[in-house]
Amino acid sequence: MMAFPPQARTWQRRGSRTQLMIWAAWLVGVALFVGCFQLISDKTIWAFVWDAPQQAGDLAVRMVPPDWLYIRTLGRPIWDTINIATIGTAGAVALAIPVAYCAARNTTPSVSVVRPIALFIIVSSRSINALIWALMLVTIIGPGVIAGIIAIAMRSIGFCAKLLYEAIEEIDTGQVDAVRATGASGAQVTAYGIVPQVLPAFAGISVFRWDINIRESTVLGLVGAGGIGLELNAAITQLYWTQVSLILLVIVGTVIVSEWVSAKIRHAII
Amino acid sequence: MTAASAVSSRRWKKPALIKSAWLRWALAICAVIYFVSVLQTTPVNWTRVWEGLPRGAAFLAAFFPPDFVSRWDEIAEGIAESLWMTVVSTVVGIALSIPIGVGAAKNIAPAPVYYFCRAVLAVSRSFQEIILAIFFVKLFGFGPFAGFVTLSFATIGFYGKLLAEDIEDMDGSQAEAVRASGASWLQWINYGVQPQVMPRMIGLGLYRFDINFRESAVIGIVGGGGIGATLNTAFDRYEFDSAAAIIIVIIAIVMLCEYGSGYLRRWVQ
Numbered sequence: 001m002m003a004f005p006p007q008a009r010t011w012q013r014r015g016s017r018t019q020l021m022i023w024a025a026w027l028v029g030v031a032l033f034v035g036c037f038q039l040i041s042d043k044t045i046w047a048f049v050w051d052a053p054q055q056a057g058d059l060a061v062r063m064v065p066p067d068w069l070y071i072r073t074l075g076r077p078i079w080d081t082i083n084i085a086t087i088g089t090a091g092a093v094a095l096a097i098p099v100a101y102c103a104a105r106n107t108t109p110s111v112s113v114v115r116p117i118a119l120f121i122i123v124s125s126r127s128i129n130a131l132i133w134a135l136m137l138v139t140i141i142g143p144g145v146i147a148g149i150i151a152i153a154m155r156s157i158g159f160c161a162k163l164l165y166e167a168i169e170e171i172d173t174g175q176v177d178a179v180r181a182t183g184a185s186g187a188q189v190t191a192y193g194i195v196p197q198v199l200p201a202f203a204g205i206s207v208f209r210w211d212i213n214i215r216e217s218t219v220l221g222l223v224g225a226g227g228i229g230l231e232l233n234a235a236i237t238q239l240y241w242t243q244v245s246l247i248l249l250v251i252v253g254t255v256i257v258s259e260w261v262s263a264k265i266r267h268a269i270i
Numbered sequence: 271m272t273a274a275s276a277v278s279s280r281r282w283k284k285p286a287l288i289k290s291a292w293l294r295w296a297l298a299i300c301a302v303i304y305f306v307s308v309l310q311t312t313p314v315n316w317t318r319v320w321e322g323l324p325r326g327a328a329f330l331a332a333f334f335p336p337d338f339v340s341r342w343d344e345i346a347e348g349i350a351e352s353l354w355m356t357v358v359s360t361v362v363g364i365a366l367s368i369p370i371g372v373g374a375a376k377n378i379a380p381a382p383v384y385y386f387c388r389a390v391l392a393v394s395r396s397f398q399e400i401i402l403a404i405f406f407v408k409l410f411g412f413g414p415f416a417g418f419v420t421l422s423f424a425t426i427g428f429y430g431k432l433l434a435e436d437i438e439d440m441d442g443s444q445a446e447a448v449r450a451s452g453a454s455w456l457q458w459i460n461y462g463v464q465p466q467v468m469p470r471m472i473g474l475g476l477y478r479f480d481i482n483f484r485e486s487a488v489i490g491i492v493g494g495g496g497i498g499a500t501l502n503t504a505f506d507r508y509e510f511d512s513a514a515a516i517i518i519v520i521i522a523i524v525m526l527c528e529y530g531s532g533y534l535r536r537w538v539q
Binding site: 049 | 285308312318319322323325326329353355358393395401404405410411413484485488492501505517520521524528
């Protein structure tokens, strides 16, 4: 250290070893990125990509002005969409409670058997998109709102249960011990020691998921599961672009309103 | 204390989540009215559902056993395509969302830039990936390029918003201290702001990678390339055993991503 006169060294954020490792990581990352992009570009017809701006301009011209009168037929689909999201969320939350209870390390009846099953339910529900659920459910129970509701519910169980079980794992154990020390039974410990602690988180999670579900339920109609997606699909296949633009505006409006409602409620809770 | 002893015969009740009883009842009544109106207006063809149940059982039976073998080449190709799309779109999306996220942070961006960037984020977040994919497929033609653009655009909305919120929540005094040392604007961002938001942002980037992979599994349904296209084809051909295999592969990869990203996040923080 003393071999160098102190003024010859300038301050550096990292040692040379870490610097080298970071550089190597960047190298690998960039190589991976370039390689992947190359593979995509091999599968791309670049002529179509280059004329995209022209296509976009063409589409924009055809979409303006929106067909405002078409709004009269959209009331019903929007109502359906909101119902799919709301009822689906309610169902998912109801189903997520036992799953979360079984998945949380501190409440699960058995760490070696029940907990992995609950975690598997959570992961599979989260990895299958609502659209895939809807695709399957439409084949099973026929097209319509009910398929959409079940699809949304199946998809949301994992999300709600995951956040809820994390909330349960983070509770203050002192309160639980205090309730237990009064001689409370297992159910009473849950009701008085655990539930009050996770209730605000639980309400927040439900509202948050509802907001996401509004957005997801707008597309379920593309595979026949009801809501405004049906109208969107019909308008796109019939090339009624003025109707498409109105539907998109309605979707944006609904999403913004639902986001505002959910933010208000979450502020009120927390 | 006399008042307290007078009411001591009353049983203790759990405090409710919503304190005002009036609001509680109003919400409950609204909920009941809502449910009734939904039941009234939603035509559920219960006979169709009932008829569907045995069909559903047959359908589920058709999923088993999953058939990995006969369509394995298509599955492997689809998964590989999804993975490339995920990698490229996560990188591009995050790279583009950094300037937009910085611009959308109220405490460091001037008002016009702020409103412009917020508008970009709002547009990107309001549309589901699928709707974006429909349009990008129209513009760029079928295939992974449309999927890549879709996922990048969706990433901007997600990542940019969270980045902006994180910057807005940062500790102002640290940034102030860097600025007081005479740093230029870029140095200020690099040394005053970036270190504060970096750990969380790396975690969120990995999380977005997960999401992008999951989404890449469905944008194929509308022509955006990837495993979704393979899955849709399997459904269309009524090859439910192959579809089951694809879904299992998707679940396995998502689980792998989730564990991997959890591990990396702990290592980074």
